[in-house]
Amino acid sequence: MAQANFDRRRINGPDESFQPIFDSDEEDETRWKPGKPRKGRGARDIRPIFLKAGLINQANGSAYIETERTKIACAVYGPRQSKTTVYNEKGRLNVEVKFAPFSCTRRRVPIRDAEDRSVAVQIQQALVSAVRLELLPKSTIDIFITVIENDGIQGCIASGSVAASAALADAGIEMLGLVASCSAAVVGEEIWLDPTEEEEKVSSGTLILSGMPALGTITNVWQSGSMAPEDAMKCMEACQERYTDIHAVIAQALLENVQTT
Amino acid sequence: MAVALVSKSERDYIKTSLQTASPLRADGRSLLDFRTVLLETGVAPLANGSARLNIGKVAREGGGGTDVLAAVKLEVEDVESGDGVDGGRVACSVTCSPSAYSHLSSNALDELQHDLTVILQQTIAHRSLHPSNLTIIPGRKAWLLNIDAVVLADSGNVVDALFMAARAALWDTKVPRTRPVEYRAPESSRATEKETQDSMDVDQGTSGFDTRDMARDAADFELPDYWDEGEVLHGRERWPICVTLNLLPPIHLLDATLTEEASIPLRLHLMFSFPPSTPPILQAIRLSGPGELDLAYVKSCITDGEKYARELFSALESKLREEDLRRNTKARDRFSSLR
Numbered sequence: 112m113a114q115a116n117f118d119r120r121r122i123n124g125p126d127e128s129f130q131p132i133f134d135s136d137e138e139d140e141t142r143w144k145p146g147k148p149r150k151g152r153g154a155r156d157i158r159p160i161f162l163k164a165g166l167i168n169q170a171n172g173s174a175y176i177e178t179e180r181t182k183i184a185c186a187v188y189g190p191r192q193s194k195t196t197v198y199n200e201k202g203r204l205n206v207e208v209k210f211a212p213f214s215c216t217r218r219r220v221p222i223r224d225a226e227d228r229s230v231a232v233q234i235q236q237a238l239v240s241a242v243r244l245e246l247l248p249k250s251t252i253d254i255f256i257t258v259i260e261n262d263g264i265q266g267c268i269a270s271g272s273v274a275a276s277a278a279l280a281d282a283g284i285e286m287l288g289l290v291a292s293c294s295a296a297v298v299g300e301e302i303w304l305d306p307t308e309e310e311e312k313v314s315s316g317t318l319i320l321s322g323m324p325a326l327g328t329i330t331n332v333w334q335s336g337s338m339a340p341e342d343a344m345k346c347m348e349a350c351q352e353r354y355t356d357i358h359a360v361i362a363q364a365l366l367e368n369v370q371t372t
Numbered sequence: 373m374a375v376a377l378v379s380k381s382e383r384d385y386i387k388t389s390l391q392t393a394s395p396l397r398a399d400g401r402s403l404l405d406f407r408t409v410l411l412e413t414g415v416a417p418l419a420n421g422s423a424r425l426n427i428g429k430v431a432r433e434g435g436g437g438t439d440v441l442a443a444v445k446l447e448v449e450d451v452e453s454g455d456g457v458d459g460g461r462v463a464c465s466v467t468c469s470p471s472a473y474s475h476l477s478s479n480a481l482d483e484l485q486h487d488l489t490v491i492l493q494q495t496i497a498h499r500s501l502h503p504s505n506l507t508i509i510p511g512r513k514a515w516l517l518n519i520d521a522v523v524l525a526d527s528g529n530v531v532d533a534l535f536m537a538a539r540a541a542l543w544d545t546k547v548p549r550t551r552p553v554e555y556r557a558p559e560s561s562r563a564t565e566k567e568t569q570d571s572m573d574v575d576q577g578t579s580g581f582d583t584r585d586m587a588r589d590a591a592d593f594e595l596p597d598y599w600d601e602g603e604v605l606h607g608r609e610r611w612p613i614c615v616t617l618n619l620l621p622p623i624h625l626l627d628a629t630l631t632e633e634a635s636i637p638l639r640l641h642l643m644f645s646f647p648p649s650t651p652p653i654l655q656a657i658r659l660s661g662p663g664e665l666d667l668a669y670v671k672s673c674i675t676d677g678e679k680y681a682r683e684l685f686s687a688l689e690s691k692l693r694e695e696d697l698r699r700n701t702k703a704r705d706r707f708s709s710l711r
Contacts, residue, residue: 127453225486225489225490228483228486228487228490229490229494232487232490236659236660239662240662240663240664315500316500316654318657322664323664326664327666328664328665328666329664329665329666329667329670330659330663330664330665331659332640332657332658332659332670333657333658333659334654334656334657334658335494335495335498335655335656336498336500336655337498337500337501337645337653337654337655338653338654339651339652339653339654340652340654340674340675340678343654343657343674344671344674347667347670347671348667351667
């Protein structure tokens with residue numbers, strides 16, 4: 112009860128203080144309810160993508176992607192010599208993700224934590240089959256991804272893979288194809304592509320699909336939440352259709368970068 | 373996950389024999405056969421629920437196989453001032469015993485532990501599976517459900533073992549019954565003011581610990597029966613199990629041993645939940661390992677995976693019920709027959 116800062120000579124304030132709770136009625140009306148259509152876009156529309164390659168001069172390759180409230184910068188260093196003494200016949204792809212402390216609603220501690228690594232693992236899974244690592248023995252390719260603003264983990268993983276793929280191409284690393292990625296959420300009976308954080312909260316399950324549209328193959332599937340298997344397959348089909356469009360965006364950004372430099 | 377030291381020729385040998393017209397595996401199983409699975413519940417008496425699962429133990433050799441021990445421990449958390457969430461929360465963790473992975477450095481072991489923890493946490497702690505009886509006092513105190521799994525030995529297929537052990541431990545979990553309690557000071561001071569009017573026959577024997585209808589204002593709780601283990605955790609029919617398909621297009625394998633996992637690094641983990649009288653639900657999909665797939669192959673894997681998961685699920689179900697029977701009814705009968 113008596114805290115260390117209890118001072119008998121002065122009038123003390125309350126021991127604990129709490130933030131005021133704002134109850135705004137108008138928020139309740141605009142909040143999404145089941146049965147209503149999606150706010151602001153169609154169910155199968157993705158957010159417009161801004162992708163620019165070559166923004167970080169110090170790195171071998173870089174890209175910056177922005178889709179409404181998700182902003183990610185990616186830098187690629189490599190191929191450079193592996194620090195390990197073990198002989199690796201194939202090159203290694205090392206992905207590191209960092210969330211800026213101001214990227215989420217609640218301030219994130221700058222120490223690397225669990226969520227950073229799980230996003231990095233998914234992005235690595237999406238890219239590892241696309242990069243021609245067998246041409247780079249004893250080398251490592253480092254991909255550093257910084258999330259400047261985070262609007263949902265699915266959006267981070269999808270946009271992060273797209274940015275990393277553009278950065279790898281910008282660095283001139285040989286690949287089998289450009290990797291594109293799209294996320295989907297099952298909300299009620301509908302499938303919404305590219306969900307934001309709020310939309311993900313009202314969904315029953317989400318899915319992220321990554322692949323190489325040029326070859327028509329899939330490199331990563333990630334699904335979470337409760338979804339019927341048929342819904343999961345429908346989500347995958349919708350994502351695959353959509354990421355073919357995203358591939359065109361990546362190709363366009365890379366072409367513009369080459370033409371201007 | 374753990375890569376055994378396998379040479380290129382051995383890898384090639386394993387892959388070639390699997391791709392023949394009549395596929396051959398090193399231990400003679402068919403592509404879809406599981407090794408023997410042994411399960412025992414109630415192995416950790418201090419835990420609220422526990423299970424030990426072993427896949428592929430060879431009785432004559434005395435040991436071996438993938439051995440996982442999972443235990444559930446409930447802790448009380450404060451919703452207002454602590455980390456608690458109203459309605460309770462679920463936290464999973466996986467520890468890999470260094471003796472199981474002696475060839476890994478401590479950094480690599482940490483990363484493996486972290487990856488397994490993330491798979492378990494993202495699937496089991498999802499809000500669609502959240503049990504409904506983890507509240508103690510609404511808005512004030514709730515249970516934190518800790519599921520801790522320890523991998524004691526790994527001889528392949530550790531993810532399936534983890535999910536089965538976690539499901540068994542959660543099935544076995546009993547949540548202690550609580551009752552909200554509030555102390556109110558007895559109104560003795562007011563009685564002295566009115567003593568000229570009232571006589572002393574008013575029931576001043578009301579204790580401060582009146583527990584009727586306290587749920588709204590209660591700040592504390594008690595266990596009505598200290599020795600009662602409690603009620604079962606709600607929603608236990610929905611906990612998912614995992615089936616791992618090792619992919620070698622156009623075929624796939626179930627329950628790979630360590631050398632098979634090293635030769636076929638591409639793996640698809642499918643977590644299915646089979647609630648009673650509803651169609652099956654996919655709780656998670658994870659793909660790991662280098663390799664490209666086409667959509668039709670992935671779809672066929674999901675369809676086949678559902679069938680395998682259903683068989684695994686019903687076998688696990690019947691074993692869990694058998695375990696319940698062994699520990700409760702049969703134990704009581706044995707005890708009463710002694711007297």
